Amino acid sequence: MTLPISGDLIADHNDQHAAALDEDYAALGRQLERRGIDIDAIKHRVAGFSVAVPSWGAGRGGTRFAKFPIAGEPTNIHEKLEDCAVIQQLSRVTPRVSPHFPWDKVSDYRALREEADSLGLAFDAVNSNTFQDQPGQPQSYSTGSLSSTIEATRQQAIEHNIECIEIGQAIGSTDLTVWVGDGTNFPGQQDLGKQLDRYLEAASQVYAALPDDWRMLLEHKMFEPAFYSTVISDWGSSILAAQELGPKAKCLVDLGHHAPNVNIEQIVARLHRFGKLGGFHFNDSKYGDDDLDSGSINPHQLFLVFNELVEAELNPRDDFRPAYMIDQSHNVTDPIESMLSSAEAITSCYAKALLVDRDALHGAQEANDTMIAFQTLRRAYNVDVAPILAKARVEAGGAYDALVAYRYSQYSARKAQERAAVGLGAGIV
Ligand code: LRH
Ligand code: MN
Ligand code: MN
Numbered sequence: 422m423t424l425p426i427s428g429d430l431i432a433d434h435n436d437q438h439a440a441a442l443d444e445d446y447a448a449l450g451r452q453l454e455r456r457g458i459d460i461d462a463i464k465h466r467v468a469g470f471s472v473a474v475p476s477w478g479a480g481r482g483g484t485r486f487a488k489f490p491i492a493g494e495p496t497n498i499h500e501k502l503e504d505c506a507v508i509q510q511l512s513r514v515t516p517r518v519s520p521h522f523p524w525d526k527v528s529d530y531r532a533l534r535e536e537a538d539s540l541g542l543a544f545d546a547v548n549s550n551t552f553q554d555q556p557g558q559p560q561s562y563s564t565g566s567l568s569s570t571i572e573a574t575r576q577q578a579i580e581h582n583i584e585c586i587e588i589g590q591a592i593g594s595t596d597l598t599v600w601v602g603d604g605t606n607f608p609g610q611q612d613l614g615k616q617l618d619r620y621l622e623a624a625s626q627v628y629a630a631l632p633d634d635w636r637m638l639l640e641h642k643m644f645e646p647a648f649y650s651t652v653i654s655d656w657g658s659s660i661l662a663a664q665e666l667g668p669k670a671k672c673l674v675d676l677g678h679h680a681p682n683v684n685i686e687q688i689v690a691r692l693h694r695f696g697k698l699g700g701f702h703f704n705d706s707k708y709g710d711d712d713l714d715s716g717s718i719n720p721h722q723l724f725l726v727f728n729e730l731v732e733a734e735l736n737p738r739d740d741f742r743p744a745y746m747i748d749q750s751h752n753v754t755d756p757i758e759s760m761l762s763s764a765e766a767i768t769s770c771y772a773k774a775l776l777v778d779r780d781a782l783h784g785a786q787e788a789n790d791t792m793i794a795f796q797t798l799r800r801a802y803n804v805d806v807a808p809i810l811a812k813a814r815v816e817a818g819g820a821y822d823a824l825v826a827y828r829y830s831q832y833s834a835r836k837a838q839e840r841a842a843v844g845l846g847a848g849i850v
Pocket of ligand 3: 642675677678710712
């Protein structure tokens, strides 16, 4: 396996910080012990946690107004995999990449799987794309895709999703994530009921093509690109569609896809209650689907979401194995740095959620002791879990401080020399 960052560089960096890490880990261990928590047990759970990275997150995303490329950013799936390998090598929590088609189209998918494997990576959920027209495509998605009134367009969208399943089988995926931008921009533009009927009928044909061990993850989003109504706009539409399609259909929650101030942690609990929580797209949001870095705006919300996810882990229903993925657009930062920082933020919230004294929380809930229930969460949220994450990372071969080691490696400067420059233009969604 040829990994992009020198193993010696990581080892030297870790050696420099080994004594400090041992001291911090021991101090935190003593503090947690007083609360009856075994730090090694928490570290073990943290070491078992992982989140996928999106292939498209490796490039500068841009907005619909502009894209500001950076020197050395990847322009194809091969370069993207190399960058994702850097994130995994340093963080050790992102061993899988979620590809998007046709953005990541290649001629030989078995070779792509081997390429990923040689970089220490595997593939996660396959994402289909029926929200954009592609060169040479016979039907336009200007009338929608799975819900279009035009039969040939619906058929094209069905076939694209089935092709994604086939690609996914070649690269070792077992989930298909379907997000459609279908909807309307004007009142009266479409019959809202019939539009959903067409979506359900077309989606059921995709569902019928799923292999036995596959899942179809339905991703809802309130608006954009449709600004009056969206076919799968919220968790309600999503769960109804998933229930109608069948047991292999689950719902996927993207943190940026809700109305402002919506209680997303409650949505998590609701979807889990009905065995339909299938996956997560992590990012942060101030206004809408901003795709900002996870935990950069509202880390407390991220913690509360993980609190529900840990409750769900403890009370699994219907084969609970959520597909976790980062889904961000990096407009002003080096995407590798953003994903390293986000992976850390996400894992931190998971670790904090593991620290919640569940017996105390449930006891306070039963006793209607609101303040103690709240303080039980607050106590866990306030712990600085950095030494647990660093210890787990270093023991897995990653870097004590992933960002510092990354800067020190000069990987970005090397790629700026080696790779072709990226063109200007508007970004992706
Ligand atoms: C839609 C979305 C969805 C797409 C990705 C590029 O806003 O979140 O997951 O596949 O962005
Ligand atoms: Mn998403
Ligand atoms: Mn989105």
